[in-house]
Amino acid sequence: MKNALGSVDSVLLLGGRSEIGLAVVERLVRDGARQVVLAARPGTSGQVSALDDGPSRGRRDGHGEAAPGHGDGDGAAARLAALGAEVHRIDFDAARPETHGKVIDAAVGLVGDLDVVIPAFGVLGNQAAYERDPVAAAESVAVNFAGHVSAGLFAARRLREQGHGTLVVLSSVAGVRVRRANFVYGAAKAGLDGFAQGLGDSLHGSGVRVMVVRPGFVKGRMTAGMSPAPMSSTPDQVADAIVQGLRDGAETVWVPARLRLFFTLMRALPRPLWRRLPR
Amino acid sequence: MTFLTGWGRTAPTPATLVAPRTAEQLAALVAEAPPRGLVPRGLGRAYGDAAQNAGGVVVDLTRLEPRWSFDPETGVVTASAGRSLHELMTALVPKGWFVPVSPGTRHVTVGGAVAADVHGKNHHVDSSLGAHLRALRLLTADGTIRVLTPADELFWATVGGMGLTGVIVEASFGCVPIETSRVRVDVERTRDLDHTLEVMAATDDGYRYAVAWIDLLARGPRMGRSVLTRGDHARRDELPGGGDPLAFAPSSRLTAPPWAPNGLLNRVTVRAFNEAWYAKARDRRIIQEIAPFFHPLDFVQGWNRVYGSRGFVQYQFVVPFGEEGTLRRVVSRLSAEGVVSFLTVLKRFGPGTPGMLSFPMPGWTLSLDIPAGHAGLAGLLREFDAWVAEAGGRLYLAKDARMRAELLPVMYPRLAEWTKIRQMADPGGVFRSDLARRLGL
Numbered sequence: 019m020k021n022a023l024g025s026v027d028s029v030l031l032l033g034g035r036s037e038i039g040l041a042v043v044e045r046l047v048r049d050g051a052r053q054v055v056l057a058a059r060p061g062t063s064g065q066v067s068a069l070d071d072g073p074s075r076g077r078r079d080g081h082g083e084a085a086p087g088h089g090d091g092d093g094a095a096a097r098l099a100a101l102g103a104e105v106h107r108i109d110f111d112a113a114r115p116e117t118h119g120k121v122i123d124a125a126v127g128l129v130g131d132l133d134v135v136i137p138a139f140g141v142l143g144n145q146a147a148y149e150r151d152p153v154a155a156a157e158s159v160a161v162n163f164a165g166h167v168s169a170g171l172f173a174a175r176r177l178r179e180q181g182h183g184t185l186v187v188l189s190s191v192a193g194v195r196v197r198r199a200n201f202v203y204g205a206a207k208a209g210l211d212g213f214a215q216g217l218g219d220s221l222h223g224s225g226v227r228v229m230v231v232r233p234g235f236v237k238g239r240m241t242a243g244m245s246p247a248p249m250s251s252t253p254d255q256v257a258d259a260i261v262q263g264l265r266d267g268a269e270t271v272w273v274p275a276r277l278r279l280f281f282t283l284m285r286a287l288p289r290p291l292w293r294r295l296p297r
Numbered sequence: 298m299t300f301l302t303g304w305g306r307t308a309p310t311p312a313t314l315v316a317p318r319t320a321e322q323l324a325a326l327v328a329e330a331p332p333r334g335l336v337p338r339g340l341g342r343a344y345g346d347a348a349q350n351a352g353g354v355v356v357d358l359t360r361l362e363p364r365w366s367f368d369p370e371t372g373v374v375t376a377s378a379g380r381s382l383h384e385l386m387t388a389l390v391p392k393g394w395f396v397p398v399s400p401g402t403r404h405v406t407v408g409g410a411v412a413a414d415v416h417g418k419n420h421h422v423d424s425s426l427g428a429h430l431r432a433l434r435l436l437t438a439d440g441t442i443r444v445l446t447p448a449d450e451l452f453w454a455t456v457g458g459m460g461l462t463g464v465i466v467e468a469s470f471g472c473v474p475i476e477t478s479r480v481r482v483d484v485e486r487t488r489d490l491d492h493t494l495e496v497m498a499a500t501d502d503g504y505r506y507a508v509a510w511i512d513l514l515a516r517g518p519r520m521g522r523s524v525l526t527r528g529d530h531a532r533r534d535e536l537p538g539g540g541d542p543l544a545f546a547p548s549s550r551l552t553a554p555p556w557a558p559n560g561l562l563n564r565v566t567v568r569a570f571n572e573a574w575y576a577k578a579r580d581r582r583i584i585q586e587i588a589p590f591f592h593p594l595d596f597v598q599g600w601n602r603v604y605g606s607r608g609f610v611q612y613q614f615v616v617p618f619g620e621e622g623t624l625r626r627v628v629s630r631l632s633a634e635g636v637v638s639f640l641t642v643l644k645r646f647g648p649g650t651p652g653m654l655s656f657p658m659p660g661w662t663l664s665l666d667i668p669a670g671h672a673g674l675a676g677l678l679r680e681f682d683a684w685v686a687e688a689g690g691r692l693y694l695a696k697d698a699r700m701r702a703e704l705l706p707v708m709y710p711r712l713a714e715w716t717k718i719r720q721m722a723d724p725g726g727v728f729r730s731d732l733a734r735r736l737g738l
Contacts, residue, residue: 181352
């Protein structure tokens with residue numbers, strides 16, 4: 019249960035090697051959470067992939083991956099355990115929606131009520147490569163959007179039953195107004211963002227919250243080698259904002275916060291200008 | 298679904314709220330309890346999440362067959378669980394009887410008072426409510442109503458059991474004869490914490506009722522300065538004369554506004570109040586009515602709203618005698634941090650009851666209420682939790698809204714015993730609450 023001062027007891031991380039996801043879990047554990055479920059793709063221990071898709075399909079999303087050195091589930095689990103959490107690990111495959119219900123059930127079986135659920139899986143990919151390989155593009159959308167739809171709906175069903183809990187949805191400013199430079203990824207995020215808002219409205223009055231997180235460019239493992247866009251952030255900064263949002267019961271969190279105003283302006287930008295944006 | 302909170306107005310959760318009027322309706326609710334279970338609720342005065350049940354059923358007992366009876370020969374009152382102490386006092390005080398234990402508000406139900414094994418200003422001489430109970434009627438998960446006496450294990454799992462062993466439907470307890478409805482009170486100021494502890498330890502036992510209000514914002518040499526109010530039921534010959542010596546007509550003359558800004562109670566306003574309160578108190582003897590002495594906050598209806606939309610947290614702990622060092626550490630830390638606690642109360646406890654989850658034990662108890670939005674509060678209270686557990690003390694579950702499950706078995710060494718009895722009485726886990734889930738009860 020979320021207590022009077024906003025601390026939670028249990029957290030489920032879907033995409034259990036996500037850099038941002040693990041940073042959030044670590045903060046929640048430091049703040050008192052004692053039950054952690056890390057759900058990640060089986061057989062990837064020590065690798066950077068948390069997804070059905072092989073690394074060749076594209077670069078990992080900025081909020082999809084763990085940093086080298088503690089990227090494997092064992093290391094993350096050990097660190098969380100050292101902080102006092104009981105860490106459970108279960109198999110999860112974002113690209114197989116038919117299994118997502120069982121994953122949620124398994125997590126509930128392990129820890130009981132889920133106070134916070136964080137689906138933190140995703141692939142960024144390369145726009146030019148997607149345009150050359152439309153099948154790969156569709157597969158990335160299946161993970162970035164469809165996977166979140168099934169995981170989110172299954173999680174929401176459970177949270178509604180228990181009458182409390184927060185689903186943290188990692189959207190992106192890429193989906194706020196889709197850009198030519200990464201429109202496959204951006205379109206999936208736009209879909210996810212709309213889905214999350216609708217889901218949050220459908221849960222109004224149930225005691226359950228959906229928190230939509232819209233980071234800008236995140237300087238993480240997945241974006242390594244890319245030059246940061248303006249108003250970028252680190253996974254730690256994103257995690258800080260998420261934890262603060264959880265405490266406040268926020269519905270939407272922009273990271274950094276000033277992106278909210280910036281994108282209000284960007285949305286009004288005439289299309290001929292918008293499409294000429296360099297990135 | 299209705300969103301419910303405790304009196305502290307934090308962490309609301311939705312539940313199906315039902316108010317049965319008959320024992321049959323209540324039994325049907327228990328028989329048909331959903332997977333998320335059911336918890337009884339009275340007047341909602343527990344500060345935290347004891348009478349909340351997210352996604353489940355909460356049974357409001359205040360409408361259940363309102364009955365009570367009193368035997369003037371024995372002084373024993375028998376009341377259905379939803380009767381409030383206010384109702385009992387209104388009926389009994391004019392007859393010359395008083396409840397054996399009165400917590401800081403009269404607006405609690407008999408059932409809730411038993412489930413929390415409430416204490417009052419007389420704990421150091423009279424213990425808590427459980428010590429005065431003669432019998433309980435408990436509706437258990439199997440649908441039967443069991444009559445329990447202090448000879449039963451389940452009785453002592455229920456006293457202080459936070460409503461998790463079944464629904465208390467009736468309780469009988471002995472009352473105290475009084476000559477008047479007034480209290481003779483000695484008011485005394487102390488200079489600092491050591492002085493406070495010294496005076497209380499030396500002379501509390503000369504009074505039936507004793508409590509200290511601490512000015513937590515006082516620092517340096519004045520840290521822990523207090524106003525002691527200690528007294529006993531006044532005798533008839535102590536009243537100035539005229540009027541009915543047993544008159545009891547307390548009123549709530551003020552109602553808190555439905556909305557108050559967050560931060561209304563801040564360091565400046567509370568310091569100003571504390572200064573005035575301390576300055577106003579003079580060492581003297583006064584005659585007070587029951588309500589202002591026992592239930593000063595009942596004067597303002599809905600006073601919990603003054604803390605604003607984020608609500609507040611009550612933090613009450615007890616540490617055994619000999620652990621004054623822990624108490625001193627907590628007070629000096631609070632004073633150094635400038636923590637705004639509007640009402641800080643210190644009291645000495647006497648022996649506890651055999652209630653397995655009952656809070657009181659011989660020692661010092663300190664209770665604070667702090668706005669939930671206070672920066673750094675979570676970490677500070679966690680630190681205190683550890684000190685209290687280390688000192689062999691514990692937190693009061695009826696007030697708790699934030700402690701961690703792992704400290705519970707340390708603070709309540711008889712937890713395993715309670716769990717076993719509860720498991721036998723409710724093997725399917727029908728009786729559940731947010732507090733139970735949060736603390737793994």
